[in-house]
Amino acid sequence: MNEEEENLVDPSHPRYKSLMIRKKVADAGVKGMLADSAMIAHGRGEAFDYLIGEQTTPSAYEATKEAAARLVRARKPVLSLNGNAIALAGQDFLTIASQLDCPIEINIFYRTPERMGALLGHLKMLNTKLGLDVEILGGVPDARIPGLEGPRGACQSNGIFESDTILVPLEDGDRCEALIAMGKEVIVIDLNPLSRSSRKGTVAIIDEVTRVAKNLIQMIPQRPAVSEWNNNQALQSALNSISANIENQFQ
């Protein structure tokens, strides 16, 4: 969003919140934190959020509680963040990592030294600003996720590689599957209930990442109990919310 566009966003606009979220992504793009495809990915998310009603559905709320329960129970949790997740909710994820006393690992699909540097710098700046000392990994990969070629498979042994439970907001389908194949509990945040990540994740939260992060911050201190979780049921529930929102609109 350039200055001209930014000035057009009026707080009285019915979609002001969505436009302000979009602005965060655009700003991060200017700072070199994002791959070219990040804006397109964000637009896809916007469309699904619009269909879901731009609010946390009851089933997404339950999924988030289940995610909080599993992160609290984990022996070695880790938050795996990409550029969009850091741009949208970097500060909240630092708070969550601090609550869980776990590291954050930056894990980006299109890894370049510049982008990795920009993301590391941004999180370290927020860490200082919040007075936290969350460990930020990803800069010096020394292990590999089996089954992923090239830089996409790079990770750190004391982060993603050895974790038992991993939170992956906005994750690529291939990598989600590879993490599941490693035997980890994979908690996905994704707005597309039909994506491979949503389908393959242990618990998929179909909700917008900034809303999820705020909810997790409220839920983690309550240390909810883990339940039997039916991921498919939760995904169908998200699809049903969309169906309910679009039926009989014009008749």
Add this chain to the structure above:
Amino acid sequence: MNEEEENLVDPSHPRYKSLMIRKKVADAGVKGMLADSAMIAHGRGEAFDYLIGEQTTPSAYEATKEAAARLVRARKPVLSLNGNAIALAGQDFLTIASQLDCPIEINIFYRTPERMGALLGHLKMLNTKLGLDVEILGGVPDARIPGLEGPRGACQSNGIFESDTILVPLEDGDRCEALIAMGKEVIVIDLNPLSRSSRKGTVAIIDEVTRVAKNLIQMIPQRPAVSEWNNNQALQSALNSISANIENQFQ
């Protein structure tokens, strides 16, 4: 899409066509043809196209035929193209303008001289390449669309201003309403059946712009007859396609 990303697109990928369409938008961005928000808009479209099934539905096909009929019948038709429409289907829209013997007017939401210059240059290059002499307007606005402030309302008297029927792929809702208020027949191409443009248009085609352009090129020479058109029914039909695609996915 940078070189690295481009190399990851394999023709055997199940979504190869969609990825190649995306590449056209990314390339146009690099050439300065697009506003920052263009990639996000494209992503939103991708999500809706995915839900629709990435193919022309029967009701979209009927809407396209109705659009062809009304463009053929028009006394003074015009194609109003923005950056995304030119990036995705500039060549096909030149062919359509030539079939209809009408001008193209470039009309972009975030007008800057640089972006306008890049789009004019691109269309003129394609005009020459195709051996056509379609009139390309938009560079020297001398009239205004009533009700639109600033550069968004600028248009040309011998193009949009005096037209009776206007094709607007991927149009902003405000501008669509303003064109309707001028008494024009407005033919919308949009992947979101719930957008203001889709709701307000005379005929809304809920389909991906490159597929629509190809269909129009086939249909226009057949000079189909205009019918009574129920736009709301067509929009509900598009929503019903989405519902059908997402019901009982996980049960």
